[in-house]
Amino acid sequence: MESPQNIKKRLRSVNNINKITKAMELVAATKMRKSQEIALASRPYAFAALDFLATVSTLNQELPELFNKREVKKVLFVLVSSDKGLAGAFNSSVFKKFEKHEKEYPASAKGFNIEKEEKFFVAVGEKANNYLVKKGLKVVKKFVQAGDYTTPEQVKPIADFVVEGYLEEKWDRVIIISTHFRSTLKQEPHVRRVLPIDFDHVKETVREIIPERGKFADSIKECQITFVPDKSKIRDYLIEPSGKEVLEKLAKHLFFMQVYHLILEANASEHSARRMAMKTASDNASDLGSALNLQYNKSRQSKITTEISEISAGAEALS
């Protein structure tokens, strides 16, 4: 049997790990809650922006470039992951989804020249960059430190970069692969086409801001925005300077908002994935700790028994 000293040493380190993972779990839980709150705080803005888009687009039939579908020759993929590890399957599930999409997409799009499509990649988060570089793919740009809770200032460069590239026809379609926060226990990687902008896609993103279950799930469930607005309701709006210009600006705002939300959601998912991973880790550590404790007591006990039997044997030999 192992010596009690050795077991004691191992026991101590297991207990330390337990403490560390426990602390990380608590931190991740708080951060998760906070990022959910931030996501919810921007809901009124998101709804108002959508409503705006609905009104303006009925008044003005000419859609700006960001809405127009054009022949797809170049595709941009944006992979949203975390900067740090220790978040369970959070990052790998995004990458797996991406690989699956790669495999399945050509089959679903018959009649298109998929082979001709050129692919570009943007990495959000250190882990996505590492993954893409390892696979030997073309990373156009990487954005790191999207933070624990992203801020509009941090998202702006990402959104601007993507929109500018699109307008300069560097790519004709933009796909974002990120994690959708369904509830604290469940996160799913989603593949979303963000450019060209599609009304339904934007609407879906806004709807998804509320998690399905949990503290914020029942906050707000109203807000029906349709993109088939009542013609009678629309009176003569004065649009300054012109419908087209307003729509163009609005499209950029909406796109920015969508990216902001996707990243915010990825943040919330990261924290909750990390929380779950740390919870499992600390559970395991405490299991291991109690097993080691038992082993330690047993080995101590057996040592004492041996000593006693030696003493009594010695005493017997003397008498």
Next chain:
Amino acid sequence: MMLSIYSIKTILFQGKASLLNCKTIMGEITVLDNHEALITALDAGIIKVIDENKKEQFFPIKSGFLEVKPDSEVRCIVEQ
């Protein structure tokens, strides 16, 4: 008029107001009660609001949009 000003992070103003003054890309405008229905884009500047208690409030913005609905309802979405 009912005025609401939303930014991506928070709700800046919500409630009754008597005056809204802001800079649009066409020039400066002031919105009072019963304003004509209007949609316009805002430029960088400061939004001035006078609320029911005649108190002035200021919000600096980078860009945004203003919508005046026919029934004296005004809505702004802004980027700070």
